[in-house]
Amino acid sequence: MGRYFPRMTPAPPNLKPPEAPPKPYHHGDLRTALLTAAEAELADRGIEGFSLRQVAKRAGVSHAAPAHHFGDARGLLTALAAEGFRQFLAAQAAREGVADDDPASQLVAAGMGYIDFAMARPTLFRLLWQSNRPDFDSHDLGPAAHAAYQHLIDQVMAAGGRSTADEAAVWAMAHGLADLLAAGRMKTVSSMEPAARDAILAQIMRRALPPT
Numbered sequence: 475m476g477r478y479f480p481r482m483t484p485a486p487p488n489l490k491p492p493e494a495p496p497k498p499y500h501h502g503d504l505r506t507a508l509l510t511a512a513e514a515e516l517a518d519r520g521i522e523g524f525s526l527r528q529v530a531k532r533a534g535v536s537h538a539a540p541a542h543h544f545g546d547a548r549g550l551l552t553a554l555a556a557e558g559f560r561q562f563l564a565a566q567a568a569r570e571g572v573a574d575d576d577p578a579s580q581l582v583a584a585g586m587g588y589i590d591f592a593m594a595r596p597t598l599f600r601l602l603w604q605s606n607r608p609d610f611d612s613h614d615l616g617p618a619a620h621a622a623y624q625h626l627i628d629q630v631m632a633a634g635g636r637s638t639a640d641e642a643a644v645w646a647m648a649h650g651l652a653d654l655l656a657a658g659r660m661k662t663v664s665s666m667e668p669a670a671r672d673a674i675l676a677q678i679m680r681r682a683l684p685p686t
Contacts, residue, residue, distance in 0.1 A: 507533045508540055512554050517597040552615050555608035558598045559618035565591040577632040585648040585679045592652035599656055635684040647682035
């Protein structure tokens with residue numbers, strides 16, 4: 475968004491989740507192993523079929539391990555969502571780091587990171603934005619979600635935004651593109667070579683920029 479396109483030459487970061495561990499983890503890695511297994515389980519069975527027992531089996535640990543660390547299924551999904559928001563911001567930062575440093579280009583780059591995350595991690599993306607199962611009032615998820623939203627507000631204001639309408643326009647454009655691409659609904663765009671796809675998406679996102 476803005477007069478400048480972000481530098482899109484470097485490939486976007488590999489945001490795909492690692493494969494679920496095939497064998498038990500040592501205690502120090504258990505939380506990470508369970509979160510990885512939870513994301514894979516969610517992708518395979520959906521929110522309705524999600525269970526701690528299956529997560530434990532996938533992670534190669536005792537069936538009591540997830541409950542010991544997260545309490546119940548909602549606790550595990552809450553922790554997964556909190557980590558998801560942190561990775562969401564990291565995906566945006568990766569794009570911002572290779573973009574021009576003017577506010578408009580940084581805002582476009584953040585939108586590209588938004589799309590990168592949604593396309594690489596569609597299950598986690600849906601958990602963040604389309605599910606009521608995580609506890610957004612928790613001490614971990616609440617601040618993580620707020621940080622993602624505050625980043626949007628700060629960037630829109632830096633790019634000349636002055637109102638809630640400006641914030642909503644930018645958010646709606648970035649989220650709409652991310653959601654459509656993650657769902658496979660924009661095949662004419664997603665089937666393009668990465669550089670061409672990025673140029674088209676950046677051009678679209680420019681249309682939501684606050685007026686200058």
